[in-house]
Each structure stands twice: as C-alpha cells, then as structure tokens.
Amino acid sequence: MPLDHYVTLGRSGLRVSPFCLGAMTFGEDLGWGSSVQESKAILDRYIELGGNFIDTANLYTKGHSEKIIGDHVGHDRAKRDRLVIATKFSGNMHVGDPNGGGSSRKSIIEACEQSLRRLRTDYIDLYWLHHWDALTPIEETMSTLHELVSSGKVRYIGVSDTPAWKTTQAQMLALFRGWAPFIALQIEYSLLERTVEGELIPMAKELGLGVTPWSPLKGGILSGKYTRENAGTVKLDRSWATGLLADGKVYNLIDELRRIAAELDTTVARAALAWVQSRPAVASTIIGARSLAQFDDNVKALDVQLKPEQTAALDKLTEPVLPFPCGILDLLRMSHAGGTTINGKPSQLLPAFGVSKKGDHY
Structure with missing residues (x-):
C-alpha cells in the first residue's frame, strides 16, 4: 500500500495518507531531535512518496516544529493546499501565564493565531485538542472551536489524550447544538499499549472518529534495537524504558516480532507498525523519524501484511487487562x-x- 492510497478520516470527506508524518522531532531545541536540514529532507521524501498528512503541535520543540514546516511549504501555496496540516493547542507556550495554555476561549484563539503565523498559512486543516483541560467547561471549548471552523481558520477538529466519557460528552454537545464535531481521535496505541481497546477504540467506532495512533513503536522499544541478547548493553533513548524492558514479557513479544519479521523478510519495526495500522478504527498511524534513513525504513511497513496466525500470536502475547x-x-x-x-x-x-x-x- 503506498502513501497515496488515501483513506477518509473518520466521518468526514477529508482524505489522508495511511501513515501520518509526525513532526514532534523536528528541531533540536530540546537537546534532541532532527536538524532543520534533516527535517526538511524527511518532509520532502514524505511528500515525494505521495504523503499528505503532517502532524505537529504548538508545543513541539517550543514552536520550532511548526516553524520548520511553515518555512518549508508556506511559500508555495499550491504545495501547502495539497497537504493536510494538523497541529494542536492546550500546551502552554508562556511559562507563568495562567492563560498561556489550556482550552479556554482566550487561550485557544491566541494559540491558533500563533500557530497560523509559525506555519505561514491562513488555515489549519485539523486542529487537535491536545489534552483535556478539566478547569474549562467543555461548552466553552467546543463553541470556540466551532467559531474557528466557521471563520475558515480551521477546517476540521479532533481530540487527543482525553477520557472517553469527556470526549463523548463533547461530541454529543457539538452534534446537538449544530457545532463542528470531532472527526478524529489521537491516542497512544501499540502492542505495548492496548488498554485503549477498552473504551476509547469502541467509542471512536461508535462516534465516527478516525483513530490516529501515536507512539506505535512505544518510544522505540519495538524498533528492533533492543533484544534479549543485548539487554543492558544498548543505551536506552528514554529513561522510562528501563522499567518496561525489565519485564521479561516485553522480550517475549520482541522475540515473536523477530520471528514474524524473518518469516516476512522485513524488520521488527515494520511488523509492529503493520499490526497497529491493521487494527479496527485505525485510519492513519503517526510515524516519526529523527533521520531520513529511519523514515525510509519505517514507511516500508505499508507493504507488510501480517498473516492471520501472526496477528493472533501477537494478540495473545499482549492481550490487555481492560477496565x-x-x-x-x-x-x-x-x-x-x-x-x-x-x-x-x-x-x-x-x-x-x-x-x-x-x-x-x-
């Protein structure tokens, strides 16, 4: 399946690539990530292969991620219009300012204007609620997002990292009042994070939300870099992964992925990505990359099709305890x-x- 095998996102007519390019790593402002030059090379390769769906956020690399995208495609109106650019609000860009983040009318409008400037565009294709703000009435958030859609500054809205009950409340409120509804749900989803199958995935199917999983390789744990044989000798990219890899069940999963990858003549990472993309309700999986070589390797997961028995084996090893x-x-x-x-x-x-x-x- 190529990147230009577009799918509709949720209950909408918006057509996006089956893999979304995650731009959280664009910029080195936090001491890690991709250089501006490498980020632009990844963008160019993604677009060259037919990809059209780019995901970022105001908070990523302190706004630099948005600026890299805007500087690279904002000057070419035709190229910009062919892309589906998604960004997020909620993150506070101004330390010490109580209204610098969250989901109030004041913060949403200000965040939108700032993202538009950094992205060098006059509209955002998909504007995500990055995470639920418990201090702001959901009516205020949804009515403000509807106004942004009505004004033309935003085309569609989505929701990320929010409980199922709150997302459902917001969606029903929008539908009953004739406001713009959510069309997509962004959640962490991987072979090592399947608790979302309890409520969030069924909710997405019922409400017509296209699921766009983030961290499908669980922060690189399922990249193939870490194995039972090199345990303790390979430096972990993220400190929190130490506890995860201390669980022998994770290595059992990695061993099974290695076996499946060998059968299919592919890589562990591609097999893990193929599993996520094949899940019910998943529309477009977000893949990030710090280098062009990493992107070129992972995007080939679209050509991997797991056999039913291989999927069953992975499912059995990672069956979650649901709430x-x-x-x-x-x-x-x-x-x-x-x-x-x-x-x-x-x-x-x-x-x-x-x-x-x-x-x-x-």
Missing part, C-alpha cells in the same frame, strides 16, 4: 451468542446475569 465493565460485557456478549466458557473454562456466572447455559434469558 470495568469490559469483562462483564464480554461475558454477556459471549453468553448471548450461546457460549458457556470463559478462557476455556466452564462459566458458573451466567445464571447470575439471567442467562442460561444455552445463551437464553431465564
């Missing part, structure tokens, strides 16, 4: 379908839920 009431709902669904076992064992709970062993109500 209440997911277990009960699964039990009821199974019983209504006529099942009498849970995890291969006879169920003693079905009568308690008014269900017979044949799946019929008492």
Whole structure:
C-alpha cells in the first residue's frame, strides 16, 4: 500500500495518507531531535512518496516544529493546499501565564493565531485538542472551536489524550447544538499499549472518529534495537524504558516480532507498525523519524501484511487487562451468542446475569 492510497478520516470527506508524518522531532531545541536540514529532507521524501498528512503541535520543540514546516511549504501555496496540516493547542507556550495554555476561549484563539503565523498559512486543516483541560467547561471549548471552523481558520477538529466519557460528552454537545464535531481521535496505541481497546477504540467506532495512533513503536522499544541478547548493553533513548524492558514479557513479544519479521523478510519495526495500522478504527498511524534513513525504513511497513496466525500470536502475547465493565460485557456478549466458557473454562456466572447455559434469558 503506498502513501497515496488515501483513506477518509473518520466521518468526514477529508482524505489522508495511511501513515501520518509526525513532526514532534523536528528541531533540536530540546537537546534532541532532527536538524532543520534533516527535517526538511524527511518532509520532502514524505511528500515525494505521495504523503499528505503532517502532524505537529504548538508545543513541539517550543514552536520550532511548526516553524520548520511553515518555512518549508508556506511559500508555495499550491504545495501547502495539497497537504493536510494538523497541529494542536492546550500546551502552554508562556511559562507563568495562567492563560498561556489550556482550552479556554482566550487561550485557544491566541494559540491558533500563533500557530497560523509559525506555519505561514491562513488555515489549519485539523486542529487537535491536545489534552483535556478539566478547569474549562467543555461548552466553552467546543463553541470556540466551532467559531474557528466557521471563520475558515480551521477546517476540521479532533481530540487527543482525553477520557472517553469527556470526549463523548463533547461530541454529543457539538452534534446537538449544530457545532463542528470531532472527526478524529489521537491516542497512544501499540502492542505495548492496548488498554485503549477498552473504551476509547469502541467509542471512536461508535462516534465516527478516525483513530490516529501515536507512539506505535512505544518510544522505540519495538524498533528492533533492543533484544534479549543485548539487554543492558544498548543505551536506552528514554529513561522510562528501563522499567518496561525489565519485564521479561516485553522480550517475549520482541522475540515473536523477530520471528514474524524473518518469516516476512522485513524488520521488527515494520511488523509492529503493520499490526497497529491493521487494527479496527485505525485510519492513519503517526510515524516519526529523527533521520531520513529511519523514515525510509519505517514507511516500508505499508507493504507488510501480517498473516492471520501472526496477528493472533501477537494478540495473545499482549492481550490487555481492560477496565470495568469490559469483562462483564464480554461475558454477556459471549453468553448471548450461546457460549458457556470463559478462557476455556466452564462459566458458573451466567445464571447470575439471567442467562442460561444455552445463551437464553431465564
């Protein structure tokens, strides 16, 4: 599948590439990331391959990420109009200013104007609520976003890193009041982060939100760089990964990915990315890269198609413990379908839920 095999994003007519280019690493202002020259080379290669979906945020590298994108494509109106540029608000760019971030009317409008200037454009294709601001009424946030859409400064809106119940409240409020609704959901999703399958993924399917996973390689843990054999000898890119790799189950997963990658003549990273992109409700997976070589390697994951038995093996190794009431709902669904076992064992709970062993109500 090439990058120009476009898919519609959620319940909208917006067409985007199956891999979105994540620009969080554009700029070295935080002591890591890609140089301006390398960032532009990655942008050029992505566009050359037919990619049209670029994701950034006002907070990424202190605004430099947006500026790199704007300086590179903003001068060419035709090129800019062919791209779907997404950015985010909520992050506070002004330390000490209580209104410098969050989701109030004042902060959203100011953040939008600043992003437009850095991106050198007069509109944002997709404007993300970066994370829920519990101190601002959701009515204020959604009405302000609707005004930005009505003004033409924003084309579509999306939501990131927000609880399912709050996202649903916001979406229903927008639909009932005739405001612009969310069309997409950005969440962390990978073989090592599957708890989103409890509520967020089903919510996205019900509400018509296209899912755009971030960190599909779990911060590089599933890149193929770390193996059981080199444990403790390869420097970790992120300190938090130490605890994760201390769990032997993670190496079991990496071993299985290596086995599958060998069968398919591909890499561990591509196999892990292919798993994410094949999940229900996923529209476009966000892939980041610090170098052109890394981008060229990972984008080839679009050509990888896991076999059913390979997907099943990965699913079994990473099956998440989902929050209440997911277990009960699964039990009821199974019983209504006529099942009498849970995890291969006879169920003693079905009568308690008014269900017979044949799946019929008492």
